[in-house]
Amino acid sequence: MSNEHQARILMRAWPRPDRLERGDEIVGTTLDLVPSEAAHLPAHMAVNLVVGGLQARWRMRPPLWRWAWYRMGGRLPTQWHRWMLNDLTAPGWRRRMVTSRAIGVVVGAIIGTYAAQIVLHQTDGLTPYVLLVAGATIGGLLGAITRSRKDRDRQLVRNGYCWPPSNDPPWPPLPAPRASDQQPPRAVGRRSI
Amino acid sequence: MRDATFLILVALADQELHGYGIIGEVKALSGGRLVLGPGTLYGTLDRLTEQSLIRPTRTEVVDGRLRRYYGITPEGVSAVNSEVDDRAATLRTATARLKLSLPGAPA
Numbered sequence: 001m002s003n004e005h006q007a008r009i010l011m012r013a014w015p016r017p018d019r020l021e022r023g024d025e026i027v028g029t030t031l032d033l034v035p036s037e038a039a040h041l042p043a044h045m046a047v048n049l050v051v052g053g054l055q056a057r058w059r060m061r062p063p064l065w066r067w068a069w070y071r072m073g074g075r076l077p078t079q080w081h082r083w084m085l086n087d088l089t090a091p092g093w094r095r096r097m098v099t100s101r102a103i104g105v106v107v108g109a110i111i112g113t114y115a116a117q118i119v120l121h122q123t124d125g126l127t128p129y130v131l132l133v134a135g136a137t138i139g140g141l142l143g144a145i146t147r148s149r150k151d152r153d154r155q156l157v158r159n160g161y162c163w164p165p166s167n168d169p170p171w172p173p174l175p176a177p178r179a180s181d182q183q184p185p186r187a188v189g190r191r192s193i
Numbered sequence: 194m195r196d197a198t199f200l201i202l203v204a205l206a207d208q209e210l211h212g213y214g215i216i217g218e219v220k221a222l223s224g225g226r227l228v229l230g231p232g233t234l235y236g237t238l239d240r241l242t243e244q245s246l247i248r249p250t251r252t253e254v255v256d257g258r259l260r261r262y263y264g265i266t267p268e269g270v271s272a273v274n275s276e277v278d279d280r281a282a283t284l285r286t287a288t289a290r291l292k293l294s295l296p297g298a299p300a
Contacts, residue, residue, distance in 0.1 A: 022235070022261070024258075024259040025212065025252075025259045025260065025261045026212075026231055026235050027258075028212075028213075028258030028259050028260060029211070029212035029213050029216070029231050029234070029235075029260075030231045031258060032212075032213040032258065033213065033216065033230075033231065044230065045230055045231065048230030048231060048232040048233060049230065049231050049232045050232070051232050052230070052231065052232015052233060052234075052235060052236045053232060055232070055236050056235075056236060056239065059236075059239070059240075
């Protein structure tokens with residue numbers, strides 16, 4: 001296995017947008033640092049590359065409470081949009097969306113079950129509650145799978161992106177430029193990816 | 194400001210450099226004490242770019258390897274000047290205290 005191949009495998013630790021935008025640059029610098037006669041990347045360099053990638057992933061992600069809000073359909077501030085666009089459009093978006101929805105459904109069902117037990121003062125006979133949790137999980141999963149594309153599109157639009165991307169003029173249409181305008185008109189409405 | 198960040202800004206103060214060039218310059222500036230790995234380098238470059246202290250200027254391909262050059266911005270020059278002043282003040286204070294506390298220290 002060549003050094004370049006090894007470096008590209010280790011680059012999998014980096015977020016996908018970084019790999020696309022600057023993967024060749026990082027791999028090139030890594031190879032510059034390795035003596036040409038070396039059979040493989042030095043261990044310390046391999047570790048540094050992986051740790052750097054994991055740190056880049058960590059920096060790119062929103063904090064937990066913003067992530068939870070986003071998973072419930074909320075908007076994210078602009079600084080996390082790079083992560084969001086990758087989350088919603090990169091391969092595996094459906095798996096991520098369904099998994100997070102499923103976790104939400106299970107957690108909600110468990111909390112609901114305990115709340116029902118407390119309210120009803122009933123602690124015996126767990127079967128109805130187990131059935132409730134199982135039913136909620138299956139129902140939530142089916143709902144998440146069938147609605148995933150629509151949810152994805154809605155989430156993108158909610159955060160200010162036009163989806164699916166098109167070459168049509170931005171909506172609403174830009175006002176016609178006036179002769180007195182000194183500056184070009186600012187784009188209003190939704191952004192295209 | 195961490196040493197790596199400071200030395201990267203100093204390395205870029207008077208020239209544009211690519212990743213490998215920055216690593217070599219930082220090593221020279223630190224007298225060989227600090228050798229950046231690619232992960233550390235690009236993480237730091239990301240942060241500095243986000244803070245608008247440096248910016249990518251151009252790219253070129255050498256021997257089939259992509260090289261992106263980075264240059265310091267006016268904000269970066271201000272930041273590194275401020276850091277130099279802080280470090281110089283700390284050194285002056287430390288030197289003065291050592292002169293007082295160590296009998297064998299040079300006057």
